[in-house]
Amino acid sequence: MAVKDSVTEQQIKDAAKKLFFKEGRFKATTQEIADAAGVNRTLVNYYFRSRDVLFDLVLKEAKESMTDRLKSSAGEENIPFRVRIERFIDVALEHSFTYPYMDVYLVSRMNDDVNHQNDVLANIKKNDDLKKFLKMVEEEMNRGTIEKMPPIQFLLNMMSLLIYPVIVQPLFKKILQYSDRQYQQMLTERKAIILKMLMK
Amino acid sequence: MAVKDSVTEQQIKDAAKKLFFKEGRFKATTQEIADAAGVNRTLVNYYFRSRDVLFDLVLKEAKESMTDRLKSSAGEENIPFRVRIERFIDVALEHSFTYPYMDVYLVSRMNDDVNHQNDVLANIKKNDDLKKFLKMVEEEMNRGTIEKMPPIQFLLNMMSLLIYPVIVQPLFKKILQYSDRQYQQMLTERKAIILKMLMK
């Protein structure tokens, strides 16, 4: 038995994630992924059976990463709502610096999946954290610290303000002639702006 | 000479647009496009030389459609800023009902292009309407009707609040168990909400 155990398997998955989420190379072939992992191409088939299985696995982990981020804002502790939102913004920004292309990968693939009846989306609905968060939002509206509206609209606003600028990063960087550094700086500036827009 | 002139060419382009922007089938093959247009597959090559030429053409038109929408808000007429924003929201919402997948197609393709050094993005920067719009935003901030911030952040906020919910439509429809009709309804409700968030 080799010492490596399943190091190779992890290397392949990590290489795929790096290509997708850090470099935005969504059309990477198995050959390119194998090269990035420094292994033979057929090992992708050996460990994951098929390209699609690997891709769906990576997509699943991206999806989980997203719900985890929401969890960080809806978590159990008894902290003020404003702090929750701040925490969510911090987590989301930090995440977008590490994986600038994950969100756009998600929306692209979700779209494909709806057409291809994959069930990657299937188990999303049973999301208790979402319900919990929406309930907190409603309470906060009754308390008067945020504008009254259907709670789902508050969630949409928050996600929009945070994630859209990350998704359109390639486009806007070109339009504004910003460097990576400058764009990140601008995203960071958004924390205060977003907070002001969300809270009264 | 055939009576049809270049009807076929238009049929193919329209079929591609329909598949991409209305149905979200971004991975459509030339065969599928030809089928949707009701013509022989090789006519795609006859009229457009290659698949990529057709795809880039369609992308270019989508890009123009986007800048046109911005123009509708930065246009010459001397109308109040608030009305401009209202008009932009109306145009954007209407557009999203007709072509629900155009925005996500844009961000997906932009991303590919950055990696593939296509120059579809090349001529975007010379966008006078953008500058004009940002200038108006700045004036409005001095007038005190909108919160002070770097004007580009105002633009980002507006685009985010409008377009993100359209981009994540497939995902959110699933999560919320909404029908097309319900989701559209929710998007329409956003007009008042977005206006309130953008203007003091």
Next chain:
DNA sequence: TTATTGTTTGACATTATTGTTAAACAAAAG
């Protein structure tokens, strides 16, 4: 040492899709 087990590799088969070409076709012009 030699089985055994899991891993890695290269050669090959398969598949899917695009692009090319020459011939058939249709309609108007000469």
Next chain:
DNA sequence: CTTTTGTTTAACAATAATGTCAAACAATAA
């Protein structure tokens, strides 16, 4: 009527990527 021009078609070639398989390999267990 036949020539010309542009359009359409089917057959074929080229390409690129995935997936399979048997053999080679490495390391431990027997």
